Amino acid sequence: MRYLHTMVRVKDLDASLRFYCDLLGLEEVRRMDNEKGRFTLVFLSAPRDKTRSAAERAPELELTFNWDPEEYAGGRNFGHLAYKVDDVYAACRRLMDGGVVINRPPRDGNMAFVRSPDGISIELLQEGEPLAPAEPWASMSNTGSW
Ligand SMILES: C[C@@H](O)C(=O)SC[C@H](NC(=O)CC[C@H](N)C(=O)O)C(=O)NCC(=O)O
Numbered sequence: 001m002r003y004l005h006t007m008v009r010v011k012d013l014d015a016s017l018r019f020y021c022d023l024l025g026l027e028e029v030r031r032m033d034n035e036k037g038r039f040t041l042v043f044l045s046a047p048r049d050k051t052r053s054a055a056e057r058a059p060e061l062e063l064t065f066n067w068d069p070e071e072y073a074g075g076r077n078f079g080h081l082a083y084k085v086d087d088v089y090a091a092c093r094r095l096m097d098g099g100v101v102i103n104r105p106p107r108d109g110n111m112a113f114v115r116s117p118d119g120i121s122i123e124l125l126q127e128g129e130p131l132a133p134a135e136p137w138a139s140m141s142n143t144g145s146w
């Protein structure tokens with residue numbers, strides 16, 4: 001058995017692709033439209049191995065966009081999606097410049113939390129030696145919950 005992916009339902013596919021791809025850095029591997037079911041699936045993968053084509057990489061995140069609006073309530077039992085990043089400060093800077101709120105700033109140079117347009121909590125973890133405290137992160141306080 002091996003892990004395949006996590007599926008999240010999104011209310012605005014364009015806003016979600018801007019967040020997950022343009023700002024977070026994931027790459028779209030494939031997508032499928034289902035006319036009968038009236039939904040679109042988009043599979044995203046973290047670019048970790050440039051030597052393999054996107055099609056060869058396991059897409060670890062599946063976005064489901066239902067064409068007919070639905071309410072997606074509850075789900076507090078779901079925690080977060082976690083990604084290892086090379087530079088947590090650079091990742092947060094790109095997200096913040098793109099208008100994303102940094103719920104838990106990387107004050108310790110190691111871990112940060114942001115939320116997707118649908119409120120999915122995303123952990124950004126820099127493994128190895130944490131970066132030295134730096135502004136604006138060192139003086140930022142937590143925003144909301146994660
Ligand atoms: C392709 C494979 O990875 C899937 O997950 S397809 C699963 C299928 N998805 C849908 O039907 C999407 C539209 C549906 N309205 C929805 O919002 O899920 C499915 O069985 N979904 C049910 C589920 O609980 O995931």
Ligand code: NI
Binds near residue numbers: 062
């Ligand atoms: Ni799936």
